Amino acid sequence: MDLKxxxxxxxxxxxxxxxxxLVFLNTTQAQTNxxxxxxxxxxxxxxSFVDKNGVKKPVTTLRNWENKRRQILDSMQAVMGKLPDRxxxxxxxxxxxxxxxxxxxxxxxxSFTVAENERVFANLYIPLKKKPxxxxxAMLVLHxxxxxxxxxxxxxxxxxxxANARELAQRxxxxxxxxxxxxxDMKDYDFDKDRYxxxxxxxxFDHLRCIDLLQSRxxxxxxxxxxxxxxxGGHNSMFVGAFDKRIKVVVSSCGWTLFDYYNxxxxxxxxxxxxxxxxxxxxxxxxxxxxxNLDGTKIPFDFDEVIAAIxxxxxxxxxxxxxxxxxxxxxxxxxxxASAVYRFLKAEENLQVRYPDATHDFPTEVRLEAYRxxxxxxxxxxxxDEIK
Numbered sequence: 001m002d003l004k005x006x007x008x009x010x011x012x013x014x015x016x017x018x019x020x021x022l023v024f025l026n027t028t029q030a031q032t033n034x035x036x037x038x039x040x041x042x043x044x045x046x047x048s049f050v051d052k053n054g055v056k057k058p059v060t061t062l063r064n065w066e067n068k069r070r071q072i073l074d075s076m077q078a079v080m081g082k083l084p085d086r087x088x089x090x091x092x093x094x095x096x097x098x099x100x101x102x103x104x105x106x107x108x109x110x111s112f113t114v115a116e117n118e119r120v121f122a123n124l125y126i127p128l129k130k131k132p133x134x135x136x137x138a139m140l141v142l143h144x145x146x147x148x149x150x151x152x153x154x155x156x157x158x159x160x161x162x163a164n165a166r167e168l169a170q171r172x173x174x175x176x177x178x179x180x181x182x183x184x185d186m187k188d189y190d191f192d193k194d195r196y197x198x199x200x201x202x203x204x205f206d207h208l209r210c211i212d213l214l215q216s217r218x219x220x221x222x223x224x225x226x227x228x229x230x231x232x233g234g235h236n237s238m239f240v241g242a243f244d245k246r247i248k249v250v251v252s253s254c255g256w257t258l259f260d261y262y263n264x265x266x267x268x269x270x271x272x273x274x275x276x277x278x279x280x281x282x283x284x285x286x287x288x289x290x291x292x293n294l295d296g297t298k299i300p301f302d303f304d305e306v307i308a309a310i311x312x313x314x315x316x317x318x319x320x321x322x323x324x325x326x327x328x329x330x331x332x333x334x335x336x337x338a339s340a341v342y343r344f345l346k347a348e349e350n351l352q353v354r355y356p357d358a359t360h361d362f363p364t365e366v367r368l369e370a371y372r373x374x375x376x377x378x379x380x381x382x383x384x385d386e387i388k
Contacts, residue, residue: 045337046068046304046305046308046337046338046340046341047059047065047068047340047341047344048068049064049065049067049068049071050071051067059344065341065344065345068308069308069309072242072301072305072306072308072309073242073243073309075300075301075305076239076242076301076305076306076309077201078287078291078300078301079198079285079287079288079291079292079299079300079301080197080198080200080201080204080239080285080287081196081197081198081201081287082197082201083201083204083205083243084115084195084196084205086208089115089209089212090113090115090116091113092112092113092209092212092213092216093112093113094110094111094112094213095110095111095112096108096109096110097109097110097111102169103170104127104128104169104170104172104383105125105126105127105128105169105170106125106126106128107123107124107125107126107154107169108123108124108125108126109121109122109123109124110122110123110124111185112209112213114205114206114209115195115205115209118194120178120179120186120206120209120210121149121150121178121179121184121185121186122150122176122177122178122179122210123150123151123154123165123175123176123177124174124175124176124177124213125165125166125168125169125173125174125175125176125177126174126219127169127172127173127174127383129219134219135218135219135220135221136172136173136174136219136220136221136380137172137173137174137220137221137224137225137226137378137379137380138173138174138175138176138214138217138220138221138224138225138226139165139168139173139174139175139176139225139226139227139228139374140175140176140177140178140207140210140211140214140225140226140227140228140237140240140247141153141164141165141168141175141176141177141227141228141229141233142177142178142180142207142227142228142229142230142232142233142234142236142237142240143162143177143179143180143183143184143229143230143232143233144162144229144230144231144232144233144234145183145231145232146183147183147184147187148183148184149179149180149183149184149185149186149187150165150177150178150179150183150184150185151184153165153166153177153230153233154166154177159361161361161362161363161364161367162230162362164228164229164230164362164367165177167367167371167387167388168228168371168374170383170384170388171371171375171380171382171383171384171385172380172381172382172383173380174214174217174219174220176210176213176214178206178207178210180199180203180206180232180233180236180283181199181202181203181206181283182199182283191282191283192282197286197287198284198285198286198287199281199282199283199284199285200236200239200284200285203236203239203240204236204239204240204243207227207236207240207244208240208243208244211225211240211244211246211247215246222246223248224248224378224379224380225246225247225248225378226247226248226249226250226251226374226377226378227240227241227247227249227250227251228250228251228252228253228370228374229251229252229253229255230253230254230255230362231253231254231255231325231360232255233253233255234252234253234254234255234256235252235255235256235303236255237250237251237252237255238250238252238255238256238303238306238307238310238315239306241310241313241315242306242309242310245313247313248313248314248377248378249313249314249315249316249373249374249377249378250310250313250314250315250316251315251316251317251318251370251373251374252315252316252317252318253317253318253362253366253367253370254318254319254320254323254325254326254360254361254362255317255326256303256306256317256319256326256331256334257303257319257326257327257328257329257330257331257334258302258303258304258330258331258333258334259276259296259299259302259303259330260296260330261326261327261329261330261331261333262275262276262279262326262327262330263275263327264278264324264325265324273289273294274289274294275294275296276288276294276296276299277289277294280294302334303330303334304333304334304335304337304338307334307335307338307341307351308337308338308341311338311341311342311345311347311350311351312342312345312346312347312350313350314350314351314352314373314377315350315351315352316352316353316354316370316373316374317331317335317352317353317354318353318354318356318362318363318366318367318370319331319353319354319355320355320356320357320358320359320360320361320363321355321356321357321358322357322358322359323358323359323360324359324360325360326360328355331353331355335351335353338351339351352373354366354369354370364387367387368386368387371387372385
């Protein structure tokens with residue numbers, strides 16, 4: 001071969017490789033710049049607040065953050081209705097209607113007063129004491145959608161992996177598992193005649209009163225209380241966690257995605273009048289439709305902000321890759337946004353998420369991991385460390 005031709009070919013290969021490397025470096029740099037700008041943008045959204053003069057400012061102090069947190073709660077109430085005043089609450093007036101003793105705990109079926117003419121039905125699980133004056137950590141357990149209500153989390157669900165209340169009681173927690181209005185013993189609840197603008201806010205108020213009940217017990221350590229829920233209970237655990245700082249750890253299973261990613265399919269969208277229509281049901285937040293016309297761009301809060309309102313307290317999300325209700329991409333984006341707040345509050349390790357290869361479920365291995373995380377946060381050595 002002619003040496004000149006060989007040299008020319010070598011030069012062509014050299015410059016081609018050089019060109020490709022330059023393109024790769026520029027592309028990588030551009031992607032890095034986009035990622036940095038995305039981080040800055042998300043930080044500005046969640047780490048900014050409106051001052052008393054209506055001017056938007058960056059959050060730079062803890063006092064600024066408390067202002068922002070209050071504004072998030074105000075935005076939630078714009079959709080859910082105002083949280084009723086909790087001053088002058090009536091006595092709980094707990095009534096026991098049934099009891100069942102199991103190996104290491106007793107389950108009581110109870111009802112109690114949350115407000116005038118308002119009673120909630122619940123299961124209360126009490127560990128058998130090993131020592132005099134022993135105090136236990138406690139958990140509020142919120143059930144998913146289903147006619148059985150509170151019994152779903154006792155193991156009566158036809159679906160596996162739902163018995164959070166029973167399993168936590170076996171681990172040595174005092175547990176309260178209330179019915180959500182329209183399910184269980186509250187199946188005949190009339191949303192049209194109550195004092196709330198949404199079933200969601202009714203649920204939040206009831207769940208706050210559940211925490212009151214737990215704190216009223218002499219066998220509960222009032223500084224070691226958490227909440228866990230799946231699906232309907234998953235987002236309700238986030239809502240009550242945002243409003244109540246007495247709750248030290250929040251676990252949400254299959255409970256959320258950003259509203260832009262919420263899509264229950266064409267058939268359900270038609271049934272409910274739009275993609276976000278399911279959220280506007282009477283038992284949830286009718287103002288999604290009545291005030292905001294199911295327009296996601298007008299809804300004044302989103303789930304990344306709910307998580308931010310929980311910060312810096314520990315938050316654990318089980319978000320399966322194949323959850324048809326709550327798209328995992330919206331979860332990833334929401335976690336990414338909320339992480340800016342946890343970083344600001346120096347609590348990054350308190351934001352936990354798991355992405356099991358599953359559908360709308362709380363797989364055993366992730367559920368056990370969530371329980372162990374709760375144990376760690378609430379400083380509890382479980383009576384058993386397995387799921388029966």
